[in-house]
Amino acid sequence: MVQTRRDFLKRTAALSAASYLGMLLPFNSAGEALAADDTVWHRGSCRLCGTGCRLELGVKNGLPTALRGVPESRTNMGFLCMKGMLFWKVMNHTDRLTTPLYRAKKSDKFKKISWDEAMNIAADKFAGAVKEHGPNSVAYYGSGQALTEETYFFQKIFRGGLQTNNVEGNPRLCMASATAGYMTSFGADEPIGGYADIEKADCIFIIGSNMAEAHPVIFRRVMRRKLDNPKVTVINADPRISLTSRIADIHLQFNPGTDLALLNALAYVIIDEKLHNEQFIKDYVAFKKGKEESCDFEEYKKSLADYTPEKAATIMGGKVTADQIREVARKFATSKGTLSMWTMGLNQRKQGVWANNLIHNLHILTGQLLKEGADSLSLTGQPNACGGVREAGGLCHILPGHRPIEKEPLRNQVEEAWGVPKGRIPAEPGLHTMAMFTAVNEGKIKAMWINCTSPVQSLPNCDLYNKGMAKDDTFIVCTDIFPTKTTELAANLVLPTAFHFEKTGVYGCTERRSQITRKAINPPKGARPEVEIIRDWAALLAKKLNDPVITQCIKPFEGLEPEYALPKAIWDEYSQKLTKGRDNDLSGAPYEVLEGMFDGVQWPAPTAEYAKTGGTVKKFVRGMDPLAEKLKTDDKPYQFYGAAHPDHKLWVWLRPQANPAEMPDADYPFYLSTGRIIDHWHTMSITGRIPELLRANPYAYIEINPKDATRLGIKPGDMVEITSRRGTNIMPAKVYEGPIEGMVFAYWHDQHPDRMINKVTIDAIDPGSKQPEFKICACKIKKVSGPQALKPYIT
């Protein structure tokens, strides 16, 4: 039924008259906004950050027409940001890939081929590489935006089928340090609490996160908490004053890379003023230094002597005072509940794991953990970095269910679940992201599958790695919905895939919560869901390699229709066989349970009955976490059962201040940092195709402190050249009191070769987490011209 404007006006006129009388009219209309029509609303998650907002896609006559939030959801309470509101508009975009594209050489033009041809080529190339160069000559590079079913299925085929652990994904670029931080400090990956702590917290400590732009809906909750309760203290620690600072009581602005000194100084004050929780430390805490050497509280205390507030303020430079550090430490320690939140500012660092350890230290020392409003909460950047990649085996060193690859009994569990011979999964971890692309440069990777991500734009120092990806030594398959810089430069074969809401699957967000999105509309003709592609490809691999074990890997999924039955079978295998008994136990959360919920389930959730309540709000707390009761070793209320800490304790780490890999010097006198802008998502292949979002931020600019700009004669809008030891960008200047003096900042979404900031960033990595230091490098800047009219650029 199509409602004409005339009908609509008549209905409005009638409603108006009826409202005078308090009369209900016989048509079922919830007002103009929700005027009755035949729109069907399909519940699912947003895919444009790690918050896990729940929303409903309105579908009419098979087409997406509207979108709204789910007010009952515990993640977003119905609120959405602009990306969440508008992303559905790309679903029918004319640029959607709808047919497989192939070119034998990367210098050739793509030609359209059939799916049969495409799958044959993909299978030939991977089978050929394995036969000729061994299993480790192939690699998978996935995404924190792939569904759990997709990541899980890809890694199953690569590990169980092709026998390589070269399974990685872009979460290495964003979450690896947080993972390593949780493992080393708490003994288990992922946060203890979640978003529910925001509304209970009295002190909110934000460091290395511009959540107002990167996680707008979480920021909304923090804003609400602060505005409704002015006594709540919000502290924002960042070298750049950002939109997040608007609600902060205290903004600590310091030189990039000196935050380890800040965090140690906070610990110094806490101990010096006896604000630590002695009983908590006695009951639950061990102290560690170096790789894993035990020490005691006194030694830890002594190590902090270098971080008196005065000394730290000197190290940090900027405007931070010793008294400010004391004030922050007191608030942190003494509030009823202190909640820390951070993201890439701490993670994308050479000292990323240490920075994570140091923030956990503060929570452990003060006991600001495990109780209402207190948590050490790392925000994830992508919708399924936690659920798909960290939990389902999407990195080179972990198997599904948080199983470290080097543990043979754990490998055997996985082999058994898959019905493949013992020893099938190699014991050696595969190549981590930067090593994998280095291997591409060296011609060691012969065939690579890149799924749902664009490393040509998103790797640090990307020019270096793009040389390798552009070469014909490595055959590259890309699965994606739009052309990207990666399909353009690196791909031999492009396979068009179904977008979100065009397929079924689960995303797991920041707070250990898994949420389902069911297929609501058909993908464009010619595009297929990844799970179908993987299954068909694996079937061909089995033939070409004459390997029945590969057939075994897809046996449970044969013949299932790919829209629902196939992903459901994959989720069942993963959740029932591989999370059962693990800390991320999701065996109580099959599709039937997830579909019944407005939001989803926080693991551990070992039974369906428990999962239906929403699962575990706080890990490790007896009475709140079923595993804490089951795995308890004593009568204490908290049980740290994480497998990485055999002593069942939280570990406080001695970690000194250490500089970033590259410090400004005479040749490159500025710090460069990068970040995410609110209107765009990653490499802009989706958001750049939505006019509202594109126009809001059509290209990148470089933020410069007014003092630096004056000194260099740079005016707003001037074209500025940014050069590091690795590459150069030219973009317009934005002069404002954002970055600290001596620092410049650029958003990283722009695809234009002149403004792709990852040509300039550094590829130094954290030795523990292998995550690159996107956030800090040295550069020089100079004005090259006055303002110029620029055009947005989308591949």
Added chain:
Amino acid sequence: MRTSFRFTLLLAFLCLVWTCASAQGSEGSASKTGKHPEITEQEKLVACSECHQTATPEVYKQWFDSLHGIGMVKCYQCHGTFENFNVEPAVSVCATCHKKMVEKCPKDQKCWACHKPHSFKRANK
């Protein structure tokens, strides 16, 4: 009642005629004429708020200091962009985030009957 109807009709008529007529007036700042100045495709790449900060400073300030301003709900989220621009957004746009409020609200009333546009303070507060 009979006379009051004719009067209402006339009043409504005059209001509409006046609004539309003034929109025909000379080109210039939006606040004076109610009509947007001519802009090029290039100028469409400037965020609304950037010009409106100076063109309509009161509106900008109301928005900037509001929950929408702090929470980064931008102009285009409610008003759309050039091709789908609405001076008065559809209530369905509000319902994207405020579904429950819209359901609770009397059906003949727009959100801004109670929540002042741009500042979104309740009128009776």
Added chain:
Amino acid sequence: MVIAGFVVQCQPQSQQDTVAALEAIGQVEVFGADEKGNIVTVVDAESSADLEKIVKRMEKLEQVLTVGLTYLNMEDEAEKIALGELSPDPFPRKPLKKATMTT
């Protein structure tokens, strides 16, 4: 196109007759009525002059006590009168200037 919503009041006992009489006018649609004699009515008129004629006819009906306007939409007509044409685009365009790239 002019569309208006009204509450038409009549004696409660004559409600059914009134509804029938209103609907007989054509261009008038009744959406509901209550036991007190209030009738929710929508008029779809060609023009404001037409609307006024219809309202007069409604008022003249024997059973009708009052005709109260609650909603009026006459956007098309007002625009025509004011502009002599339809111009819904609030962003008039200058001729397209070609943007330049920096390289």
